[in-house]
Amino acid sequence: MEDISEYDEDLWEDFEDDRFAPPQITxxxxxxxxxxxxxxxxxxxxxxxxxxxxxxxxxxxxxxxxxxxxxxxxxxxxxxxxxxxxxxxxxxxxxxxxxxxxxxxxxxxxxxxxxxxxxxxxxxxxxxxxxxxxxxxxxxxxxxxxxxxxxxxxxxxxxxxxxxxxxxxxxxxxxxxxxxxxxxxxxxxxxxxxxxxxxxxxxxxxxxxxxxxxxxxxxxxxxxxxxxxxxxxWDTGYRLGSRRGPSYSKKIRFPQRQYDAEPAELYGAGNAAGRHPVERYLKYYQVLEFYMPKAVDWEVTQQGVAGQNQAQSPYIRPPKDGSLRIEQNQLDAVINLAVTQADVAGLLRDRDLFTALSNPQIIQHVETLEHDGSGAPLLSSDYRKAVSSRVYGIRNRIVHMKEGGGVKGAPLLGLHSREARDLAADLRLLRYLAEKAMERWATALP
Structure with a gap:
């Protein structure tokens, strides 16, 4: 028997049943x-x-x-x-x-x-x-x-x-x-x-x-x-969002690289389709969070400063908000090391994915990716800063579960909200970033 569940999108087909009893009137x-x-x-x-x-x-x-x-x-x-x-x-x-x-x-x-x-x-x-x-x-x-x-x-x-x-x-x-x-x-x-x-x-x-x-x-x-x-x-906004499922490479090879155990477990938990989308999002985010100290140490060394308070985000942020003591900027550092501009551009060639990430009505009150007017990505644009801001913005709307809203009054992204159901595109983006971060800091197996 087919159920109508929160992951079933075939809810709006016309109700057409030819098996009516013979009408008694015309x-x-x-x-x-x-x-x-x-x-x-x-x-x-x-x-x-x-x-x-x-x-x-x-x-x-x-x-x-x-x-x-x-x-x-x-x-x-x-x-x-x-x-x-x-x-x-x-x-x-x-x-x-x-x-x-x-x-x-x-x-x-x-x-x-x-x-x-x-x-x-x-x-x-x-x-x-x-x-x-x-x-x-x-x-x-x-x-x-x-x-x-x-x-x-x-x-x-x-x-x-x-x-x-x-x-x-x-x-x-x-x-x-x-x-x-x-x-x-x-x-x-x-x-x-x-x-x-x-x-x-x-x-x-x-x-x-x-x-x-x-x-x-x-x-x-x-x-x-x-x-x-x-x-x-039911909520009237439940039909927004991308219906496209995650893409997998489907290729498995004998291990040649060793991945850190903790983020590997978090990544596996994020892949569990039975978990709530909000929970999956946080698991993927925790993979990126795990590597923040390593990314900060790398930036401190590269910038030649005494510590993270003096180091700045690799992306242009306001001077007073650019220090790597701020988690948003630590996320910048992880993304900057995990993916290249070309990596992100290649991912965003998926039109369904980019359409969802550039639509301000799907996940509101967070960064949306700028398009060229026709719905396509801007040529030669580096979307990594915008991606980082979007990922962190969604994280804040989920984590800061305070009555009255989170950071700067942003509304909560609750478990039973329409936006929680429409995290498919952002889950795919965050899963990709988590994979790249794990690969960036993987070591060779003997």
């Missing part, structure tokens, strides 16, 4: 019923020109249900069999597109899509039903069907504000088809969870979303603490 009658419902609201409209053509599989052109006040969100009615789903949305649903959620004010219910590690969620779900289960459960069999039925009916991990069932309550349920239709996502089967917040009393969509984030985030934290299930609310 397509035109379904559209007319939706038009009548939409006429009672000012924030919904149904668009259809009345023309249809048979393309061999279905009737086209589809009617569209549009929510102008929800960033123009629209959903297509592909069959009259979908009418019962659209009727609930059009009659009483208010989309919260930034969280892939729907709020039903009359019912006081918000249902929102979740992303995360679904394997951990499935394990927690099995433990809740079979506490004594020792072996891995086959979710494709009867147990999986039972769990899917449970999510669809009673839900899982239910919590309530009051023992008698009154007040607010939260639970995990299977992804309702309305969410899939409205946001064009594949819901991934009956074991894909969404969170349902009931007992919500708010006056508008902004307050509804605020309540969802407040209660939903706290609930998912409690779930992670109690059950180890890593789930979180």
């Amino acid at each position: 397509y035109r009658e379904a559209v007319e019923r939706l038009l009548n419902l939409a006429s009672k609201r000012t924030d919904v409209r149904v668009e259809w020109d009345g023309k249809q053509e048979w393309d061999g599989r279905r009737w086209r052109t589809d009617a569209r249900v549009v929510f102008p006040e929800a960033d123009g969100l629209r959903a297509h009615l592909k069959s009259a069999a979908q009418l019962h789903l659209f009727e609930r949305i059009v009659s009483s649903g208010i989309p919260l597109p930034e969280r892939h959620a729907i709020w039903y004010p009359q019912e006081g219910v918000i249902t929102a899509r979740l992303v995360g590690d679904f394997d951990q969620f499935h394990s927690a779900l099995v433990r809740s039903v079979l506490p004594r289960q020792k072996r891995a459960a086959d979710l494709e069999g009867p147990l999986g069907a039972d769990l899917a039925a449970m999510l669809a009916s009673t839900g899982a991990f239910c919590v309530s504000e009051a023992a008698d069932g009154s007040g607010r309550s939260l639970r995990l349920v299977s992804v309702p088809p309305e969410l899939s239709l409205l946001y064009n996502t594949r819901h991934g089967g009956g074991l894909s969870p969404s969170v349902e917040l009931s007992g919500v009393s708010v006056s508008n969509a902004a307050e509804a979303q605020k309540a969802l984030v407040a209660y939903g985030t706290s609930y998912l934290f409690g779930l992670a603490k109690a059950q180890g299930a890593s789930l979180r609310l």
